Amino acid sequence: MDPPRPVVHGASDSLKEISAGTxxxxxxxxxxxxxxxxxxxxxxxxxxxxxxxxxxxDAEDITQEVLLRSLDHAGSFSGRASFSTWxxxxxxxxxxxxxxxxxxxxxxxxxxxxGDEGPEDAAPGPAxxxxxxxxxxxxxALLQALPLDQRSVLILRQLEGMSYEAIADVLSIPLxxxxxxxxxxxxxxxxxxxxxxxxxxxxxxxxxxxGCPSKGSR
Amino acid sequence: xxxCHQILDQxxxxxxxxxxxxxxxxxxxxxxxxxxxxxQTERMATANELLSRVGAVxxxxxxxxxxxxxxxxxxxQPHRAGILQGLVAAGLGALxxxxxxxxxxxxxxxxxxxxxxxxxxxxxxxxxxxxxLQQRPEGRLLAWVRNTGREAEGEGR
Numbered sequence: 001m002d003p004p005r006p007v008v009h010g011a012s013d014s015l016k017e018i019s020a021g022t023x024x025x026x027x028x029x030x031x032x033x034x035x036x037x038x039x040x041x042x043x044x045x046x047x048x049x050x051x052x053x054x055x056x057x058d059a060e061d062i063t064q065e066v067l068l069r070s071l072d073h074a075g076s077f078s079g080r081a082s083f084s085t086w087x088x089x090x091x092x093x094x095x096x097x098x099x100x101x102x103x104x105x106x107x108x109x110x111x112x113x114x115g116d117e118g119p120e121d122a123a124p125g126p127a128x129x130x131x132x133x134x135x136x137x138x139x140x141a142l143l144q145a146l147p148l149d150q151r152s153v154l155i156l157r158q159l160e161g162m163s164y165e166a167i168a169d170v171l172s173i174p175l176x177x178x179x180x181x182x183x184x185x186x187x188x189x190x191x192x193x194x195x196x197x198x199x200x201x202x203x204x205x206x207x208x209x210x211g212c213p214s215k216g217s218r
Numbered sequence: 219x220x221x222c223h224q225i226l227d228q229x230x231x232x233x234x235x236x237x238x239x240x241x242x243x244x245x246x247x248x249x250x251x252x253x254x255x256x257x258q259t260e261r262m263a264t265a266n267e268l269l270s271r272v273g274a275v276x277x278x279x280x281x282x283x284x285x286x287x288x289x290x291x292x293x294x295q296p297h298r299a300g301i302l303q304g305l306v307a308a309g310l311g312a313l314x315x316x317x318x319x320x321x322x323x324x325x326x327x328x329x330x331x332x333x334x335x336x337x338x339x340x341x342x343x344x345x346x347x348x349x350x351l352q353q354r355p356e357g358r359l360l361a362w363v364r365n366t367g368r369e370a371e372g373e374g375r
Contacts, residue, residue, distance in 0.1 A: 038282045043274065043277050047276075047277070050275040060284075132272070135268065136272050138268070139268055158270050159269065159273060159274060179231065183227035186226075186229075186230045186265060187258065187262065190258050190264075191258075191261075193264060194261055
């Protein structure tokens with residue numbers, strides 16, 4: 001058995017920090033500082049929220065709330081953690097609250113295919129794009145079937161490429177809990193893949209991809 | 219001897235490159251013997267691959283703009299116009315003090331009037347005197363100063 005390659009993500013783990021000047025202006029509630037925060041973290045925050053929520057509308061709401069709160073609460077940022085850790089912590093907390101409230105509002109049962117809401121990804125060719133969108137929707141469906149705790153660690157680990165230590169920091173949980181949630185989350189994903197007839201097939205470029213036999217993808 | 223559940227936890231660590239080398243051979247042995255775990259670990263690897271390949275979702279282009287629209291204007295936003303307005307108001311405020319002291323001081327209800335007048339805590343004007351003052355050219359200035367003060371206060375909320 002060859003051990004699979006560890007997932008490597010560019011600079012994801014060396015979280016960029018805003019300058020002291022920007023932070024000072026944020027604390028004074030200057031709107032220009034908020035733009036800089038968005039510049040540095042907006043895409044990542046949105047992406048995390050989008051995968052956590054499984055749909056665009058909630059992701060937008062949560063991202064906006066994170067940004068507005070960062071403006072309101074920058075004064076209470078103590079500097080004990082880095083600003084990025086503080087901001088991602090804020091993101092995860094607000095997302096959790098938002099999604100819990102949302103789940104109470106609509107009863108849970110129907111979130112089957114939340115990716116179905118028009119284009120939002122950057123565009124390569126149309127065929128590739130369609131494939132990406134389909135995969136993206138499959139991923140959403142899989143992630144939404146996980147408990148929020150497991151979904152959170154998986155997203156931070158695999159989409160954000162954060163280290164276990166950084167995840168523990170952002171979620172304020174012990175390292176052992178990061179381990180076990182990742183383990184359980186991946187096992188649950190594996191079970192779902194087994195159950196849902198999503199089949200492992202091989203794409204033209206030789207990379208593995210999920211196909212759906214009922215749609216005749218082989 | 220590890221059970222299947224523990225094996226899968228270890229496989230998760232392996233996926234992240236965090237499994238100690240000493241534990242890898244035990245994992246390998248188990249997988250060679252356990253069909254169920256082998257299948258499950260293949261699916262875990264598939265899920266992992268999907269997660270790392272699909273990746274980020276791009277934010278809508280107008281997200282920043284729509285967020286900024288919701289920002290309530292801060293109290294002390296030091297844009298240039300604000301500073302200039304502040305300086306002018308301060309200058310006129312000083313002028314107001316002069317007007318008050320030289321022209322129209324008596325007893326009364328100044329404390330009921332808001333804006334720079336109260337904040338200066340001048341001894342006060344009776345209403346009629348205040349009106350008379352406001353009708354003179356300097357009085358219009360005074361009114362302007364007071365309104366400016368209110369606007370500034372309003373912004374502060």
